[in-house]
Amino acid sequence: MPEADLLGLGAAVLIAGLLARLARRYGLPSVPCYMLVGIALGPGTPGPVLIGHPAELAVIAALGLVLLLFHLGVEFPVDEVLGGGRRLVVAASCYIGLNMTAGLLFGFALGWGASSALVVAGALGISSSAIVTKLLIELHRLTNAETPVILGIIVLEDLFLAFYLALLSPVLSAGDTTGEIVRDITLSFGMLAALLLVARFGARAVGRLLDTREDEVLAVVTIGLVVLVAGTAQEAGVSDAIGALLTGLVVARTRLRERVERLVTPLRDVFAAVFFVAFGLSIDTGHLGAVVVPVALAVAVTVVANLSAGIITARLFGFNQRGAANIGLTVLGRGEFSLILATLALSAGLDVRIGPFVALYVLVLAVLSPLLAAHSRHLARVMPDWLLRRDWTYVREETISTSCTHLDQVRVTETDAEECPECVASGSDWVALRLCTSCGFVGCCDDSPHRHASEHAARTRHPIIQSAQPGEDWKWCFVDETLVRAPLGTKR
Missing domain, CATH: 3.30.40.10 (Zinc/RING finger domain, C3HC4 (zinc finger))
Structure with missing residues (x-):
């Protein structure tokens, strides 16, 4: 990397961190701040350019993506999902189904191609675990009755993420014929199945491989293993994100889980920030004007789909109007997964408008989601009684705790x-x-x-x-x- 770009990277990351600190004071997530710095200081925007060659950050950005997905796998609460019961699975399926279907139909309506439609469906369909969790903490709703359901939905979304990436990666590959695409999908799911088997039966062996009393050595060996598996998955035609996610699931089943999580979290945060800054650097602001209307429509579609899923979930669990509004508006935020999909799409040479579209979409929802979730009481006031149980009529605006x-x-x-x-x-x-x-x-x-x-x-x-x-x-x-x-x- 040229010295000028190294200097620019340091300045960009520092500015991104300071902007994120300012945003936290106002209850806003940090991911959009990193993106904004990349957009504002990149070659696609008039004005000062801190990093003139964003492509040279590709390896560092890829490491940020890999660590994001690995940490997600390590944190994946399998026991909570298994203990959530049939209603939780039904609620999560309704949420994913409604949002993914709405996103897919919207993607086809854009006319950017079938592969682009699949990317748009994922970008619109999966909420941000980080933003949702942060909202629950900052709005003091951790003890609300609907909060375990919200957490269960985003956990099952994360599980769905692995299968969706396994399906999408071959579609975005260079396979030209139907036979090649089928072969790549089979290989992708085969790799996924192999890693799941390792997660189920090979955790002890992986634990012995990583086990050491030295934190430094444990961090180095763990990162090496994650990057190796991610690289192997990529060479096999599967997304490196899948390899990283499944490696996290394997490590989560070892006795080293808490140590690994503690050591990897700071690395994840730093390299993830670089990943989001690098994504912003790839955005040409000249294309933003062409996606303003599609983004506005996409936001409207997402709000409607989320509220519909929130009402269905509230009916399943017997919540009132306030609970339904809290569910629908809390899981509204989109973030890291949407940006990961956009990155994969741009790398595959799909329509260049996908990058600006997803970036602006994530930015708008990152601002709207905290504001709407904090004022869910107003939506509860106008939500008709016939949508939910009649016995909640008198207390529709109150939170259940x-x-x-x-x-x-x-x-x-x-x-x-x-x-x-x-x-x-x-x-x-x-x-x-x-x-x-x-x-x-x-x-x-x-x-x-x-x-x-x-x-x-x-x-x-x-x-x-x-x-x-x-x-x-x-x-x-x-x-x-x-x-x-x-x-x-x-x-x-």
């Missing part, structure tokens, strides 16, 4: 009362009835003139009420000011 610490005070959950005694005594009307789960007191709701249920809770300090309306079983904690739900998987 599994973090209430007062469940041990629940002693009464049933009542035969059909009227508010205090309203009857005073000759007043009431709207709906609430049951105190600590003592069994029945009072009217806050939409009633005298709000006897809330008055009783304030007087006695009994924390939880339950709806006493027929067919409703939700609970509200006055102390935590949240709907109360047992954790996912427990019997209600």
